[in-house]
Amino acid sequence: MGYGVMAYAVDIDKLVALCGSGDDRARRAVSGRFRDRIQRLNDELGWSNERGEPSVFTAINHLVLGEQPTLDGAMYGYAFKFLVEFSGRFLDNRPFYPCRSHYLSDTVDPELAALGAGIRMSGLIFGGAPVAFPPPDDFPAIGHWTAAQVAADAERLRDASTIELKTISGWLDEAAATGRGVVGFYH
Incomplete structure (x- = not known):
């Protein structure tokens, strides 16, 4: 798995x-x-x-x-x-499961930056929960993008060309349509 x-x-x-x-x-x-x-x-x-x-x-x-x-x-x-x-609501994660964490930071994050997006996959999984509790020493890794971050980057990713960026674009569109953010876990 x-x-x-x-x-x-x-x-x-x-x-x-x-x-x-x-x-x-x-x-x-x-x-x-x-x-x-x-x-x-x-x-x-x-x-x-x-x-x-x-x-x-x-x-x-x-x-x-x-x-x-x-x-x-x-x-x-x-x-x-x-x-x-x-x-x-669970978001389609097919390009990211299974997936090594370094692929997200070494490949997907630079692709997001190249499109001018402020969000990063590394922030989605390692940025921390939006509420305070003792952080896990190992798994699950947790991060989030606020509704404002989602709204700011939704348009930037609409012309994405890779399956990974198209998937993230779909996440942003779905979340932005209802004024939501995205919370991510890695384990």
Whole structure:
């Protein structure tokens, strides 16, 4: 399978507002909707599925309910991914999954710069989450492009010629049409 980019068009302001909102109903909705996947992920990474034990479930609780972050950064990273997936729309990632991270910074980023775009794929996966939590030491890598960045570069990429840039252009068009940003993960 390998590593790759997962990108989502999402209203970043609403996502930021969800984190720390204390909205237990939203927390339960996220945990319920993705319960099987969260349990599988906890199992794969050697984390517990027991109530109250350190896990992605607990990290979702901390993020949404505004509790003190006491867990490993990776738990928060994956918990945040489930919040993004709940709140946003998955974007076609075929050219970027699988994909080595250095390909993004060494090849795709210079192509974006050549078109005059301000966004970079390296920023989308390594720029950090739009909310504060302990960063993962390893995976998932997280980054984002704001709605303003998306809107500013959407037109610049419309005449893209490579499949990678055409894909990114599609991401920008889809996100810009609804005033959204893009949140990306690499793992």
